[in-house]
Amino acid sequence: MTEVLLTQLSVAVLFLPLLGFAFSIFLGKKLKWAYLFEISTLFIAMALAGVIAFFKLGYFTGKDIVSEFEWINLGNTPLFGWIKIELGVLLDNISVIMLLVVFLISFLVHLFSIAYMKNDIRYNRYFAYLGFFTFSMTGIVITHNVLMMYIFWELVGISSYLLIGFWYEKKSASDAGKKAFIVNRIGDLGMLAGILILFATYHTFSFEKIFFAISQGHLPFNSGFWLTITGVLLFCGAIGKSAQFPLHVWLPDAMEGPTPVSALIHAATMVAAGVYFIARIFTILTGDALLVIAVIGALSAFIPATIALTQNDIKKVLAYSTISQLGYMVMALGVGAYSFAFFHLITHAFFKACLFLGSGSVIHAMHHEQDITKMGGLRKKMPITYATFLIASLAISGIPLTSGFLSKDGILAGTYAFASITGHWLFPAVGFFVAMLTAFYMFRLIILTFHGKPVDEHKYEHAHESPWVMTLPLIVLSTLSIFIFYTPNPVDANAGLFLSKWVKAPVISVPTYARYPFMVDDTQMKQPAVNAETNHREIVYSNQYTEAVHHAHYPAMFLSLLVATLGILFAFMMYQWKKINPDNVAGRLKPLYQLSYNKWYFDEIYDATFVAGTLAFSRILNWFDQYIVDGIVNGTATVTRTFSYVSGKFDTYVVDGLVNFVAYLSGLIGLFFRAFQTGRVQTYIVFVIFSLVILLFLFKSF
Amino acid sequence: MLHVGLNHFLVISSLLFCLGIFGIVTRRNAVMVLMGIELILNAANINFIAFAKYGNFGLQGQMIALFVIVLAAAEAAIALAIVLNIYKIFSTVNVDEIDTLKD
Numbered sequence: 069m070t071e072v073l074l075t076q077l078s079v080a081v082l083f084l085p086l087l088g089f090a091f092s093i094f095l096g097k098k099l100k101w102a103y104l105f106e107i108s109t110l111f112i113a114m115a116l117a118g119v120i121a122f123f124k125l126g127y128f129t130g131k132d133i134v135s136e137f138e139w140i141n142l143g144n145t146p147l148f149g150w151i152k153i154e155l156g157v158l159l160d161n162i163s164v165i166m167l168l169v170v171f172l173i174s175f176l177v178h179l180f181s182i183a184y185m186k187n188d189i190r191y192n193r194y195f196a197y198l199g200f201f202t203f204s205m206t207g208i209v210i211t212h213n214v215l216m217m218y219i220f221w222e223l224v225g226i227s228s229y230l231l232i233g234f235w236y237e238k239k240s241a242s243d244a245g246k247k248a249f250i251v252n253r254i255g256d257l258g259m260l261a262g263i264l265i266l267f268a269t270y271h272t273f274s275f276e277k278i279f280f281a282i283s284q285g286h287l288p289f290n291s292g293f294w295l296t297i298t299g300v301l302l303f304c305g306a307i308g309k310s311a312q313f314p315l316h317v318w319l320p321d322a323m324e325g326p327t328p329v330s331a332l333i334h335a336a337t338m339v340a341a342g343v344y345f346i347a348r349i350f351t352i353l354t355g356d357a358l359l360v361i362a363v364i365g366a367l368s369a370f371i372p373a374t375i376a377l378t379q380n381d382i383k384k385v386l387a388y389s390t391i392s393q394l395g396y397m398v399m400a401l402g403v404g405a406y407s408f409a410f411f412h413l414i415t416h417a418f419f420k421a422c423l424f425l426g427s428g429s430v431i432h433a434m435h436h437e438q439d440i441t442k443m444g445g446l447r448k449k450m451p452i453t454y455a456t457f458l459i460a461s462l463a464i465s466g467i468p469l470t471s472g473f474l475s476k477d478g479i480l481a482g483t484y485a486f487a488s489i490t491g492h493w494l495f496p497a498v499g500f501f502v503a504m505l506t507a508f509y510m511f512r513l514i515i516l517t518f519h520g521k522p523v524d525e526h527k528y529e530h531a532h533e534s535p536w537v538m539t540l541p542l543i544v545l546s547t548l549s550i551f552i553f554y555t556p557n558p559v560d561a562n563a564g565l566f567l568s569k570w571v572k573a574p575v576i577s578v579p580t581y582a583r584y585p586f587m588v589d590d591t592q593m594k595q596p597a598v599n600a601e602t603n604h605r606e607i608v609y610s611n612q613y614t615e616a617v618h619h620a621h622y623p624a625m626f627l628s629l630l631v632a633t634l635g636i637l638f639a640f641m642m643y644q645w646k647k648i649n650p651d652n653v654a655g656r657l658k659p660l661y662q663l664s665y666n667k668w669y670f671d672e673i674y675d676a677t678f679v680a681g682t683l684a685f686s687r688i689l690n691w692f693d694q695y696i697v698d699g700i701v702n703g704t705a706t707v708t709r710t711f712s713y714v715s716g717k718f719d720t721y722v723v724d725g726l727v728n729f730v731a732y733l734s735g736l737i738g739l740f741f742r743a744f745q746t747g748r749v750q751t752y753i754v755f756v757i758f759s760l761v762i763l764l765f766l767f768k769s770f
Numbered sequence: 771m772l773h774v775g776l777n778h779f780l781v782i783s784s785l786l787f788c789l790g791i792f793g794i795v796t797r798r799n800a801v802m803v804l805m806g807i808e809l810i811l812n813a814a815n816i817n818f819i820a821f822a823k824y825g826n827f828g829l830q831g832q833m834i835a836l837f838v839i840v841l842a843a844a845e846a847a848i849a850l851a852i853v854l855n856i857y858k859i860f861s862t863v864n865v866d867e868i869d870t871l872k873d
Contacts, residue, residue, distance in 0.1 A: 747869050747871070748865070748866060748869075753791070
């Protein structure tokens, strides 16, 4: 297995889903089995992704495989210099892991959809869109340059639009699709600006070359401040895609799409793309940019967690928990806990996909009932769904022996260590508080759905366990939520290959003065790790940081365990044992409850400000168009019309008049002479005689 | 005593001529027009004869007058034949109505 072969395989993996998409979309109307072709291409691609991951992680652990080709060469242009655009593939550890996760979850979602979407009128088209989505996401994962990243970024946007609005007969679904797309575009604008700054400065889109140039001290506009600006602008793209505050509003609405789509979009693909992108550009983020990212992440972790407490729609709860967990990852990146952020991205992908598919299974069984207050007691009817859902919930709550415990604990330890160095204690505080909220709302969800007595007896009677194509993905995903796949030691994530060998924070390229102080290497190494062999060092950033993380490990672990248990306990007290009446609590904290129940009024605020503002602005433009622009056009038209009217009149009366007059005159003269031409000989004789007489008088000689 | 001189002849002949012209111009009947022509010819004859009698021309005047009478007879024969033919075709001898050449 050579590097070239790996690259070729990755390109094959990229285009296989596209093939499936093309087949299914073009032949889907004729061939009933077109979706099977799409699923099989995806299966092959998943197998290939597994092969790539195996060989890359096994044999090229410390080496990044880059392969590129020249796409566009504009040569030496005036004012700008050389413009050469290259496309290519970058296979490093995080990209191959991500590749495998994307395809694994995508395949499981396909499998799940076979049963879930049964009897849908656009069955084949649905699978075509899924394939297209997977293709777009793969492009993001394996690209080696920021331009291709942007292209596939937008492809993800459009395919998410198609999938969220898949049931477009429903107004709310088509609106949700539009909302997701437009809100994403807002973030992408910032990202585009960042990309253009990078290209203008470095004349290349390649990550590798940009990072190298920055590590050589070549900065945009020669200032660290502009590097911060660039980083924040690029982060804007991630804000949109990963549904971070303040652009998180599209994600809850995106629940209008089919539930497997939610699982795909909100677990491993679209929203993960934002975090993945930050991880990609992590090395060029300055201290200030990272702080911005951390603050946004903390807000995104906190606000949706509070909203999730009071929501009654099973998917809405999961949607807000997704934003909250993504906020965790972004915050972790912001505080420098790079590897744990990526770790959480992976573990979250599995258990959140499991939760979404589990909710899909419940919704399927309840005949499209999504309100958890109308469920209950489903544990007995759907044992497999319940068990898998429970494992995934334990994972997201951060209970030991699960993957979520390891990654979440790592993130909390990271924020704790960060706070102990810099004094920003708000980050760990938010982190732990959100961990408690997460445990609470997840178990509220479980208890209301699966425990207790059924609320709606009729629907309960008809509920049934889902077919194997739906339960198998649940079982696989819940199994992957157990610690053993990541580390042999359930309390120490670093014991596993995943963190000790595969995922390491990259060497920071930012000049030392612009970094966080703790990211400045104080190990006195003369040779900072630039070459590939020493790329993954034992010491992350600095001794100071390593020490802080070391100290943070145990307090963070116990604290996180404590808050998670507290959260679960509260949930049981309120909903299982009914020791505390939730309505009383809601009544006691009415303003807070209202705030949470109404989602902090974000939609209302945006409607009142941005949407209404845009509408008002368009009305002004409309007015301007109608009265000024149209006025000018109409004015010109009126002037022209008047002029041509005058000119027409001149033509009819003067020119035509002249011509007609000449004709009339000729006619008149003709008429006069005609009178003489009577055709009667007598008349002519009279003329002759009169003429003779006249001549006689004229020439008389007498 | 009334003395008949050249002027009397000339006056008579010019009166005849004028009557002939008048007949040609005012009459609508083709036969009447022919009669006008006869009058003119005869007015000319009177002139010939008068100038022959009072001028020094020998018998040339009388000769031409005789010639004109013969000519007038021939002309009357031909013209009446035409008028008869016209009448056959148009059922009229009114010269005003015989205008098919006009169009």
